[in-house]
């Protein structure tokens with residue numbers, strides 16, 4: 001099989017999206033849909049060479065970061081981390097190479113449990129020749145495809161015990177194979193807050209980068225030798241790093257202090273996502289506050305970029321009015337009829353619901 005067709009199809013597809021103007025979250029949806037289409041066809045039915053799937057991964061990664069198939073700068077978060085579940089700080093994408101191995105794990109399973117399949121009969125006749133599949137070791141003069149199946153058996157060996165797949169009660173599933181093979185990361189404490197359904201996807205992506213401290217800020221740029229100074233572009237009074245820009249910066253403080261007054265809640269210079277999560281708020285209030293904080297982080301990031309590119313920024317009051325407008329829209333579109341009186345009183349007092 002000529003796998004270069006797969007790469008070409010992907011590049012053509014990604015070029016057809018043709019949008020550097022899309023937000024990160026918009027590109028994430030497209031990458032996810034491309035990869036899903038890929039799983040649904042190619043990687044589920046063929047063993048694809050690692051080099052080809054690495055190329056597929058890099059095309060998707062480049063599109064996510066830069067809106068095109070080629071991207072020469074260092075990605076802000078590694079592909080392995082992006083491909084981890086949201087609970088481990090990733091974006092929940094799947095690595096196509098690992099998925100391909102897991103999908104082809106079906107063949108290993110079939111040899112154990114589906115002796116009547118035509119392909120298994122053929123394998124028995126040509127390769128196994130009566131040998132036990134558990135103990136079988138391939139010779140050197142065999143086809144690339146069969147060698148790959150044997151290699152996949154070795155990679156999945158930890159999931160088998162006495163020929164039984166022990167990681168799923170239903171027997172071998174691609175999902176359980178993928179779970180065994182994928183790289184694991186520590187669980188993070190912030191994923192439920194950032195991916196809260198009250199928040200806006202493009203705000204969530206920036207909040208994810210903030211939580212991972214993965215934005216390319218001037219402190220980091222200075223250490224890489226790509227900036228001459230590290231002073232904050234918004235207030236000029238501090239070193240531009242994640243803590244300064246999103247917590248202690250004078251510009252950010254004006255936004256959070258006034259937003260806190262309008263929402264009758266303290267939004268001090270700390271990790272606000274964590275603070276709101278640990279506060280004694282109702283589910284609705286937590287959702288609205290998280291939506292507000294993520295929106296503020298997003299606008300601070302946009303204004304920082306405006307300052308860098310155009311040398312001018314919006315006044316904090318204008319940013320706050322945009323955030324309050326967004327909150328009103330979110331509340332009116334998501335409000336359930338069976339509100340508890342505590343929520344009704346708070347929403348009325350902060351003028352988000354009449």
Ligand SMILES: [Zn+2]
Nearest residue numbers: 232235249250
């Ligand atoms: Zn500042």
